[in-house]
Amino acid sequence: MQLYLDSANMKEIEIINSYGFINGITTNPSLLAKEDPSLSIKDLIVSIYKTIGGHVSVEVNSTDTAGMLKEAEEILSWFPEATIKIPMIPNGLAAVKELSKQDIPTNVTLIFTAMQALAANNAGASYVSVFVGRLDDIGTDGMIAVKDTCEIWDRHGLESQIIAASIRHPIHILDCAKAGADIATVPYKVLSQILHHSLTDSGLASFISDHKKMLAAKEQ
Numbered sequence: 001m002q003l004y005l006d007s008a009n010m011k012e013i014e015i016i017n018s019y020g021f022i023n024g025i026t027t028n029p030s031l032l033a034k035e036d037p038s039l040s041i042k043d044l045i046v047s048i049y050k051t052i053g054g055h056v057s058v059e060v061n062s063t064d065t066a067g068m069l070k071e072a073e074e075i076l077s078w079f080p081e082a083t084i085k086i087p088m089i090p091n092g093l094a095a096v097k098e099l100s101k102q103d104i105p106t107n108v109t110l111i112f113t114a115m116q117a118l119a120a121n122n123a124g125a126s127y128v129s130v131f132v133g134r135l136d137d138i139g140t141d142g143m144i145a146v147k148d149t150c151e152i153w154d155r156h157g158l159e160s161q162i163i164a165a166s167i168r169h170p171i172h173i174l175d176c177a178k179a180g181a182d183i184a185t186v187p188y189k190v191l192s193q194i195l196h197h198s199l200t201d202s203g204l205a206s207f208i209s210d211h212k213k214m215l216a217a218k219e220q
Contacts, residue, residue: 001177004055004185006165008032008044012188013051019195024055026129026165026185028085028109042078049079057107057127059085060095068095072104083107083126088116093123100124107163114148121160129185132176133166142166143175150180170194 002023005016008031016022025048032041049056056079060071068091072084083105086092096106100123107127108120112135117128130149135142146164153162164176164184170193176184 001181002183003173003191004057004163004183005191006031006167006185006187008035008048009188010035010044010047010051013048016188016191017052022052022054022191023183024057024185025052026057026085026107026163028059029061045075045082046078049081055083056081057083057085057109059109060087063087063089063091065091065094065098068092069098072099076104085109085129086125088112088120093119096120096123096125100126109165111145113145114152117145117149117160117162118152118158121158125160127163127183128160129163129165130181131166132164132172133168135166136168143172143179146176146181147179154180 003021004024004026005013005022006026007013008027013025027045027048032044035044045058058075060068062068062071068086075082075084084099085107086096086109088108088110092108096108099106105126107129108125109129111117111120111128111130117130120128128149130146132142132146135145149162152158161182164181167173167184167186167190169190173184173186173190173194
């Protein structure tokens with residue numbers, strides 16, 4: 001399963017990208033709104049793309065099909081490799097269908113059921129982003145939507161890649177990987193958590209200490 005960083009913060013992106021294990025970035029209007037307001041969205045998005053050099057999902061803000069297609073055209077003028085992120089609404093599916101005819105990759109977001117994911121796939125979505133944490137937040141099991149989607153994909157051999165989104169903690173990543181999601185897009189804090197373990201830290205400290213003792217003994 002691939003790992004994407006869900007962020008628009010350049011410091012976070014540069015740090016995580018330097019570790020060499022992420023395959024892409026997803027953004028959304030809420031993430032972009034947290035960043036320096038003096039930066040244009042275009043400049044920030046282009047900087048993100050130049051840094052990551054891989055998948056970058058950029059979300060439209062319109063809710064009508066024509067507006068989404070116009071925004072998609074503008075985003076693609078910034079860098080042609082962009083994946084256009086479209087909300088899971090009827091007008092969004094119409095935009096996805098049109099963009100798919102042009103071989104433009106799309107990521108349908110705000111999916112909360114396997115039925116929505118199926119509709120997005122049938123419209124031609126390249127990626128379907130199934131949200132986990134937001135379902136947990138309202139007292140339901142978000143993993144059910146991911147598991148149901150993966151089961152349907154396995155049964156029918158569907159083409160859209162399944163992105164597990166709205167990841168809240170490392171166990172979400174583990175469960176999504178076990179379910180068969182193709183990608184998990186994960187906040188900086190959670191990605192940082194999966195890299196650390198107390199036994200790794202204590203084991204490394206022991207190795208370093210023993211190495212120093214060995215060098216000191218050889219010098220005597």
